[in-house]
Amino acid sequence: MKDTALSSKHISLGAKMVPFAGYNMPVQYEGVNGEHQTVREGVGIFDVSHMGEFFISGAGALNLIQKVTSNDASTLTIGRAQYSCMPNGNGGIVDDLIIYKIKEEEYLLVVNASNIEKDWNWISSFNIFDAEMRNLSEDYSLLAIQGPKAIEAMQSLTSIDLAEIKYYHFEVADFAGVENVIISATGYTGSGGFEIYCKNSNAAQIWDKVFDAGADFGIKPIGLAARDTLRLEMGFCLYGNDIDDTTSPLEAGLGWITKLSKDNFNDKAFLVKQKEEGTIRKLVAFEMINRGIPRHDYPILDANGNVIGRVTSGTMSPSMKISIGLGYVVKDFSALNNEIFIEIRSKGIKAKIVKLPFYKKA
Numbered sequence: 265m266k267d268t269a270l271s272s273k274h275i276s277l278g279a280k281m282v283p284f285a286g287y288n289m290p291v292q293y294e295g296v297n298g299e300h301q302t303v304r305e306g307v308g309i310f311d312v313s314h315m316g317e318f319f320i321s322g323a324g325a326l327n328l329i330q331k332v333t334s335n336d337a338s339t340l341t342i343g344r345a346q347y348s349c350m351p352n353g354n355g356g357i358v359d360d361l362i363i364y365k366i367k368e369e370e371y372l373l374v375v376n377a378s379n380i381e382k383d384w385n386w387i388s389s390f391n392i393f394d395a396e397m398r399n400l401s402e403d404y405s406l407l408a409i410q411g412p413k414a415i416e417a418m419q420s421l422t423s424i425d426l427a428e429i430k431y432y433h434f435e436v437a438d439f440a441g442v443e444n445v446i447i448s449a450t451g452y453t454g455s456g457g458f459e460i461y462c463k464n465s466n467a468a469q470i471w472d473k474v475f476d477a478g479a480d481f482g483i484k485p486i487g488l489a490a491r492d493t494l495r496l497e498m499g500f501c502l503y504g505n506d507i508d509d510t511t512s513p514l515e516a517g518l519g520w521i522t523k524l525s526k527d528n529f530n531d532k533a534f535l536v537k538q539k540e541e542g543t544i545r546k547l548v549a550f551e552m553i554n555r556g557i558p559r560h561d562y563p564i565l566d567a568n569g570n571v572i573g574r575v576t577s578g579t580m581s582p583s584m585k586i587s588i589g590l591g592y593v594v595k596d597f598s599a600l601n602n603e604i605f606i607e608i609r610s611k612g613i614k615a616k617i618v619k620l621p622f623y624k625k626a
Contacts, residue, residue, distance in 0.1 A: 265288045268405065270311045270468065270471055271288055273311075273468065274293075277485055279293050279485070280293075284377070284488060285377035285378040286314075286377070286378075289311075289487075290485070290488065292488075294484070296489045296582065299484065299489075300494060300583070302482070302484045303410050303486055303490065304583055304623075306411050306413045307411035307414045307417045307481050308411055308485065308490075309409050309478070310487075311405070311471075312406045312408050313464075314377035315375065315376065315406050316379070316383065317404045318375065318387065318397065319370065320370075320395050322369055323369060326338060327395070328393045328395040331393075331528070333349065333529065334348055334349050334351055334518075335348035335363075335522070336526050343433055343435065344433055345433065345434055346363045347360070348360070348362070348521050349361065349513050349518060349521060349522075350383070353530050354509075355512050355538070356508065356510050357507045357516075358382065360503055361375045362374045364448070366446075376503045378503070379503065380399070380401050384399050403464060404464065405462055405463070405467035407460040407467070408459045409458050411455050411457055413482075414457035415456075417480075421439055421441075422438055423437065430449060439470065440469060442462060442466045442470060445462050446461035447460060452495045453491070453498070454497065455494070492577075493579050496581075496590070497621065498621045498622070498623060499590065505590075512534075514538050515547060516547045524539060543595060544594065546595045546598040549589070549590055549617065549619070551586055551618050552589075552606070552614070554615075555613070557587045560575060560578065562578070562608060563606075563607040564591050567603065569605075569612060572597050572604070573591050573592045574592060575590070576589075577591075581622060588622045589615070593617075601618075602617045603616050604617060
């Protein structure tokens with residue numbers, strides 16, 4: 265089991281540590297609900313250094329990225345980031361990722377921790393463009409400083425104006441006394457904030473200074489369990505649950521990152537055909553009407569008890585105090601406000617299909 269550069273910090277703070285994607289990671293500190301609300305209302309910091317970082321550069325870098333990803337990376341300018349996915353050639357998804365354009369002919373691809381080796385091998389297999397590829401996942405730490413107070417709490421740590429960084433844009437600048445830090449207005453919580461990419465050797469210094477700067481704003485460390493409830497309230501897909509090698513981006517509601525007008529990317533012909541013919545199933549969001557908490561892989565039923573799909577993610581929403589979930593259903597049952605039933609302990613518990621996001625800011 266690998267440690268991040270900050271594992272000792274988490275242990276000293278009393279975190280409950282669990283194995284996750286090969287790393288020893290903090291799942292919670294004082295409790296999921298409290299940590300969740302800290303991010304929704306104030307500011308919290310996550311260590312997500314288990315994520316993978318690939319740097320792709322050279323004259324062929326863009327061609328390689330365009331081949332393996334569904335979105336159109338040619339639209340990126342320096343300082344912009346883009347959410348995308350990698351179709352697997354068989355109608356599924358290798359992984360979802362974020363692409364950063366660092367400079368001309370240099371990109372950073374941030375991938376899921378559990379898929380680092382798989383993704384590296386997949387991208388490498390298409391590198392007929394002579395792009396230079398560097399897997400620096402073991403060298404970088406990633407801190408997510410999230411919440412509506414993040415800008416105000418962190419402004420003293422950098423010479424740039426954090427309020428000027430637009431969503432899905434970034435700056436390479438000084439932060440917490442460290443030069444050349446990537447400060448990215450991204451995150452998977454829906455409550456604003458930043459993701460900070462730095463070398464492992466600088467992670468502890470940045471962590472400590474973030475806590476010093478955020479002390480007056482009530483900053484707290486946040487574990488992976490709250491990260492999951494936060495992303496689910498927004499309806500953000502989690503690889504391995506809501507998307508995987510058996511789900512297409514069109515089924516998953518990711519048509520907006522699937523640019524079918526782009527030339528010759530993996531699975532283009534399949535996805536064009538699927539778009540024309542329509543998908544058989546669809547990822548939907550639902551709220552429980554009757555009492556019960558949906559969990560991954562629970563069957564989804566129609567009113568007659570027939571299985572029409574399965575739950576991919578589910579929880580009790582800390583913000584709304586109701587049970588929510590995502591799941592794939594046969595498309596005929598996917599209309600908004602349609603009643604469905606989640607099989608919980610052999611009983612069909614009533615739910616209804618709703619529009620995302622579940623959590624709407626006041």
